[in-house]
Amino acid sequence: MTLTPAPPAAVVAQTRTAPPRKRSRSRTRFAPYLFVGPAVVLFVLFMLVPIIYAAYLSFTSYKIQGGGILGTKSLVFAGFDNYVSVLTDPALASGFWHLGLYSAIAVPLTLGLALLFALLLDTPGVRATRFGQTAIFIPYAVPGVIAALLWGFMYLPSTSPFSYITKALGWGPIPFLESSGIFGSIANIAVWGGVGFNMIIIYTSLRSIPAEIYEAARIDGANERQIALRVKIPLVIPALLLTGIFSVIGALQLYSEPTTLKPMTDIISQTWVPLMTIYRNAFLTDDLPGAAALSVLLAVGTVALSGLVLWISNRRTKGAQS
Amino acid sequence: MKKSKILSAVAAIGVSAVLLSGCSGGTGGTGDSAGGKVTLDFWSWAPNTQSLVDTWNAANPDIQVNYTDAGGGKDSSAKLLTASRAGNAPDVAAVEYPTLPSLIVADVPLDITDLVSDVTDKYDEGTLSQTTFDGHIFGLPQDIGPMAFFYRSDLLEQWGIPVPTTWAEFKTAAAAVRAADPSAYLASLPADQWAFYAGVANQAGSKWWSVKDNTWTVGIADDASLEVADFFQGLVDEDLISTDPILTPEWNAKANSGTMLSWPAGLWAPGVIEGVAPDTVGKWSMSAFPEWTPGDPAVAYQGGSSVIVTKDSDHPEEAAKFIKWLNASEEGANLLLTVQNAYPAAISGQEDAKASAPPALMPQQTDFYELAAKVSANAIPVTWGPNVNVAESAFTDELNKAINAGTPWRDAFTAVQKIVVADMTKSGFEISNK
Numbered sequence: 112m113t114l115t116p117a118p119p120a121a122v123v124a125q126t127r128t129a130p131p132r133k134r135s136r137s138r139t140r141f142a143p144y145l146f147v148g149p150a151v152v153l154f155v156l157f158m159l160v161p162i163i164y165a166a167y168l169s170f171t172s173y174k175i176q177g178g179g180i181l182g183t184k185s186l187v188f189a190g191f192d193n194y195v196s197v198l199t200d201p202a203l204a205s206g207f208w209h210l211g212l213y214s215a216i217a218v219p220l221t222l223g224l225a226l227l228f229a230l231l232l233d234t235p236g237v238r239a240t241r242f243g244q245t246a247i248f249i250p251y252a253v254p255g256v257i258a259a260l261l262w263g264f265m266y267l268p269s270t271s272p273f274s275y276i277t278k279a280l281g282w283g284p285i286p287f288l289e290s291s292g293i294f295g296s297i298a299n300i301a302v303w304g305g306v307g308f309n310m311i312i313i314y315t316s317l318r319s320i321p322a323e324i325y326e327a328a329r330i331d332g333a334n335e336r337q338i339a340l341r342v343k344i345p346l347v348i349p350a351l352l353l354t355g356i357f358s359v360i361g362a363l364q365l366y367s368e369p370t371t372l373k374p375m376t377d378i379i380s381q382t383w384v385p386l387m388t389i390y391r392n393a394f395l396t397d398d399l400p401g402a403a404a405l406s407v408l409l410a411v412g413t414v415a416l417s418g419l420v421l422w423i424s425n426r427r428t429k430g431a432q433s
Numbered sequence: 434m435k436k437s438k439i440l441s442a443v444a445a446i447g448v449s450a451v452l453l454s455g456c457s458g459g460t461g462g463t464g465d466s467a468g469g470k471v472t473l474d475f476w477s478w479a480p481n482t483q484s485l486v487d488t489w490n491a492a493n494p495d496i497q498v499n500y501t502d503a504g505g506g507k508d509s510s511a512k513l514l515t516a517s518r519a520g521n522a523p524d525v526a527a528v529e530y531p532t533l534p535s536l537i538v539a540d541v542p543l544d545i546t547d548l549v550s551d552v553t554d555k556y557d558e559g560t561l562s563q564t565t566f567d568g569h570i571f572g573l574p575q576d577i578g579p580m581a582f583f584y585r586s587d588l589l590e591q592w593g594i595p596v597p598t599t600w601a602e603f604k605t606a607a608a609a610v611r612a613a614d615p616s617a618y619l620a621s622l623p624a625d626q627w628a629f630y631a632g633v634a635n636q637a638g639s640k641w642w643s644v645k646d647n648t649w650t651v652g653i654a655d656d657a658s659l660e661v662a663d664f665f666q667g668l669v670d671e672d673l674i675s676t677d678p679i680l681t682p683e684w685n686a687k688a689n690s691g692t693m694l695s696w697p698a699g700l701w702a703p704g705v706i707e708g709v710a711p712d713t714v715g716k717w718s719m720s721a722f723p724e725w726t727p728g729d730p731a732v733a734y735q736g737g738s739s740v741i742v743t744k745d746s747d748h749p750e751e752a753a754k755f756i757k758w759l760n761a762s763e764e765g766a767n768l769l770l771t772v773q774n775a776y777p778a779a780i781s782g783q784e785d786a787k788a789s790a791p792p793a794l795m796p797q798q799t800d801f802y803e804l805a806a807k808v809s810a811n812a813i814p815v816t817w818g819p820n821v822n823v824a825e826s827a828f829t830d831e832l833n834k835a836i837n838a839g840t841p842w843r844d845a846f847t848a849v850q851k852i853v854v855a856d857m858t859k860s861g862f863e864i865s866n867k
Contacts, residue, residue, distance in 0.1 A: 175538065175861035181566055181819055183540045184860065269686040290837065375681045377623055377837065380830040394511040396823045396856075397539060399518075 162410070168403035169193050186400075193404035202382035203405070209294075210384050214362040217298035217305070221358055222351065224302065225309035229347075230339050232310075233317045244314070248307035255304060259371035262300045267375055288376035300368045305361065309354040316350035317343060352424045356417055363413050366390070385409055471496050471751045474523035476503035476513065479576075479738070480704065481772050488768065489758060496751045498525075506738065510536065510822075517541040517745060524746035525756055527738045528572060530563045531628070531817045531825075538819045538860075542571045542741035548753035549573060552761035555779045559814045564739045572739035573760040574778030576769060578699025579812040580632050580732045581805070583706065585694045586718035588617075596720050600633075600664065603723045607673035610694055617692040621675040621684060622665060624832035627825045628735045629697065630665075634658040635733035635813055637725045642818030648863040649818065653828075654850035659843045666835075666842040676836050685709040697722060699735035700776045700805055703792035717795050721808055730811040737778070776805055783809065820856050827852040 172189035175182040197203060228247050232240050250258070264270045266287035274284035286292045320343065328338050344351075366386040373379040381395070382388040385405065393402035475486065475498050486500040503509035506529040514536065516522040528536060536542055546569050553561060556574055564572040582597070589596060589606070592613040597603040607619040622629060631641055639657035643650045652658065668674045677683060679696070687693035688710040696702055707714060722732045740760055742752040759765045766782030769775045770789060777783060783806060791801035798804075818824070827849045835845040857864055 173860060181534060181537050182861075184538050264682055267681065267683040267686075269683045269690075374625075374678055375683065377625070377676060377678060377833040380833060381826055382830065391826055394515060395507075395826050396820070397514060397535065 165403040165406055168400050169407050170400075172400045173397070184397075189400065193400050194408070197401060197405045197408065200382075200388075202380075202388060203385065206382055206385045206388055210362065210365060212294045213298055213301075213365060213384075214359070216294055217301050218355070218358045218362055220298065221302050221305040221309060222354060224306045225313055225354065226344070226347075226351065228306065228310045229313040229317055230343060232314055233343070234335055234339075244311070247310055250303040251305070251307040253304065255300070255367040256371050258304060259300050259368045262296070263372055263375050266296055266372070288372065288378060290378050293376070293378050297365075297368045297372065301361075301365070305358065309358065312354050313347055313350050316347045320346050348427075349424075352420065356420050359416060359420070360413055363409065363416075469495060471748045473498045473525055473746075473748060473752055473755060475500050475525040475755075476509060476523045477527035477738075477740075478502055478505050478509050479527065479773050479775060481774070484772055485759065485765070485768050488764075489755065493755075496748075496755060498755055503527075506532070506736065513541060513743075514539055517743060520745060522743040522745040524748060524752045525740060525742055527575065527740050529736060529738050530574075530734065530815075531631075531821045533564060533572060533739060533741070534566065534817050534819045535822050536741070537566060537571055541743055543744050543746065543749055544569045544571060545573075545742050545749070545753055546570045548742070548750065549757060549761075552757050555761040555781065557780060559812060560778050562814050563734075563737070563817075572741040573756050574737075574739050575760045576701065576737055576773075576775035577778045577809065577812070578701050578735050578737040578776070579805075579809045580636070580697065580722045580735050581700055581702075581808050582720045582722050583696045583698065583702050583717055584619075584720070585691060585713070585716055587716045588691055588694055596718075597723050598721065599727050600723045600725055604668060604673060607668060608671075611673060614692065617694060618675040618687075619673070620695045620697060621677050621679050621693060622668075622697075623676045623678045624836060625678060625829045627828045628699075630661070630828070630832075632733035632735045633665075633725075634661045635815060636722070636731060637661050640816070641824070642816050644816060648865050649857060650865045651818070651850055651854050651857070653824065653853060654843075654847040658846055662842040662846045669836065680705070680709060689713060699737065700808070701736060701774075703794040704774045707792070707794040714794055715797060718798050719795060719801060719804060721804065730807075731813050732808060732811055733813055734815060739778075776809070818853070818857070819862065820853060820860070823856045824849060824853045 170189060170191070170193070171186045172192060173184040174187045176185050177183055228243075231237065232243055237243075253261075265272060268274050268278075268284035271284065271287065274287075277283065277285055287296045324342060324346075325338060328342050333341070364386060365384045369379050369383050370387060370390070373381075373383070381391045386409075389402045389405050389409070392398040392405065473496065477500070482502070483500050486498045490497050501523065503512055503526070506527075509526070510528060510532045513522060513526050513528070517539065522541065528542070533542070549570055552573070553570070560574050560577060561570070563577075564570055564574055584596065586596075589610075592609065594606050594609045594613070595602070597606045603619070610617050610619040634641065634653075634657060637657040637660065639655050639661070640650070640652045641658070643652065665674075669676055675693075684693060688706065689712055691713075696706065698705075703717070703719070706717060721730060724730065740756045742749050742756065746752050760769070760777075761779050763779075763781045763785075766777040766779040767785050769777045770782050770786050774792060776786065786802040787806060789802055790796070791798045795801060828845075831845040831848045831852075832842065834840070835842050854864055854867055858867065
């Protein structure tokens with residue numbers, strides 16, 4: 112830069128624009144804060160403050176004060192009591208067990224189908240890509256509660272079209288809402304909603320792969336299937352990791368599907384998954400501090416799990432680079 | 434033209450801002466504007482409440498009531514508790530009797546003893562005792578639900594099955610139904626029907642909560658309750674009754690198709706059945722609830738609601754005026770009966786009921802309200818504990834576990850007893866039988 116002689120006109124222009132540029136520099140220093148400001152304010156108000164409040168609540172408990180038959184409850188400091196009772200509650204272990212079984216079905220199925228559809232849509236010569244994309248994405252637009260209600264009708268023996276067919280064939284109703292079928296039934300509702308969203312992420316990542324790589328592969332004699340397996344999939348691994356983390360966090364937040372199906376079956380208890388336990392504690396049995404303690408534990412667990420996945424993926428990509 | 438449009442838009446924004454601030458005020462009594470006018474927020478869930486509120490509003494321009502359907506007894510009390518903790522509960526709210534003590538403990542309702550002292554004679558003692566604690570009144574009874582037996586008279590008659598008057602006969606009838614149509618059940622009594630099991634245990638002589646000198650006794654696992662548990666487990670073990678959840682699309686379909694033949698429940702049940710099985714109107718009848726001991730007509734209450742004034746209300750006197758009209762006045766009680774199809778808690782409403790037409794579900798049963806009065810006269814006063822919500826939650830989960838695992842129901846009852854006692858101890862109550 113310094114070696115090239117600056118043309119006089121530019122120098123003039125530079126000197127002329129110098130003062131405003133100084134002002135603009137201070138403005139640029141200020142601008143980023145202006146842009147992130149609203150987000151930070153919202154984050155503090157609606158995330159940080161509630162989190163701190165929940166953490167505070169988790170160290171308190173309601174105790175009866177005042178005389179009479181009933182008295183009134185007031186908040187007193189309770190130390191780690193809530194954490195102890197939450198961690199020793201057998202319902203929590205079975206909640207995580209249910210969550211694990213559900214995740215083992217739902218997460219691989221969602222990601223596998225999303226990857227499959229993305230690869231199919233990305234295959235050259237495939238027609239009606241737009242339509243396919245939209246058709247696969249549409250279930251994502253149906254709110255989880257509505258989807259669960261719709262599926263509930265399709266699961267109940269007297270109203271299910273599937274059971275109608277199997278009953279007509281003499282096999283009896285399909286046990287969608289019994290202990291043998293419940294995990295598959297709930298995973299099914301979630302998979303429909305999850306595939307489209309994850310597919311879009313993977314598909315976008317596929318579209319960003321430079322075409323030269325495919326050309327090189329074709330020149331080397333690879334067919335479409337080999338390109339998909341050996342070129343595309345390794346290149347979209349970052350996208351797969353991202354969707355993987357989303358799916359795992361999503362699975363930990365399983366709530367609306369089992370809650371909506373709950374009135375229809377006696378298999379789903381009020382503590383079937385951890386979030387349902389939190390809801391029960393907070394709103395049904397009026398144990399807000401207990402709910403807060405479990406929320407804090409669940410949040411810490413989710414952050415730790417996400418961190419672990421990110422750490423592994425970072426190590427992998429670093430290992431691949433070196 | 435353009436200007437007027439802009440002006441009207443500005444006016445609209447102004448009005449909606451006023452409305453919004455009115456709504457978000459929430460902390461009851463949304464400000465008195467000119468002329469001492471008061472607006473009360475009122476939460477309930479009973480059908481046709483809006484038209485009762487409209488009647489009040491037309492006659493009381495100074496005390497306007499703003500009604501919100503808060504969605505079901507259970508949901509609405511959860512919402513009420515949360516709103517109250519946040520300091521913006523409505524002025525007036527409907528509350529089911531079993532939930533009331535837990536709300537009192539949570540400091541939600543106002544002690545309205547002095548505000549309603551002039552209408553206490555409108556109720557009989559048993560009814561009023563459901564909202565009275567330690568001599569303090571925390572709400573006015575609205576409707577009561579003594580238990581009765583609702584059944585498909587056409588099918589039972591067709592199959593020649595006598596209507597059960599005792600629980601032993603209920604078992605025989607249930608078996609006869611299974612024999613007559615293998616796809617049909619006399620009834621479904623699932624674990625989430627907590628109030629039903631509390632009622633039949635109460636009927637058998639059990640007191641799930643009682644209190645003396647500020648010391649509580651919990652009886653969910655007393656001898657009477659455990660025998661009740663054994664009896665119903667026997668019915669389920671022999672596949673005589675179903676434990677599928679009720680009022681689901683499944684149950685409704687069965688009620689419509691005539692494979693679910695009865696519902697032992699509170700007096701409010703005909704309205705509910707009519708809503709989910711409208712095609713079966715005229716095929717249902719009511720009889721007295723089955724008895725444990727032949728000749729002992731005592732029955733428990735299932736459900737029923739009261740109306741409270743909350744501590745958040747800025748206008749408790751106006752709110753009390755409104756709930757007195759709604760529940761204790763002759764006009765209000767009559768509207769509850771005729772418009773809301775509830776069985777009124779006030780004596781005058783029950784008197785009116787005798788001359789009233791039967792519920793739409795069973796137009797042929799002309800003696801419905803006569804029978805209702807008889808049933809109601811034999812209802813047992815009950816004390817609900819301060820953590821009925823905990824009991825309800827634990828009962829449903831524990832009994833479902835027992836049903837699914839095939840373990841003894843009495844163990845589930847014992848487990849619930851332990852959970853309820855532990856919760857009360859943790860909250861700081863004195864308990865006689867830990």
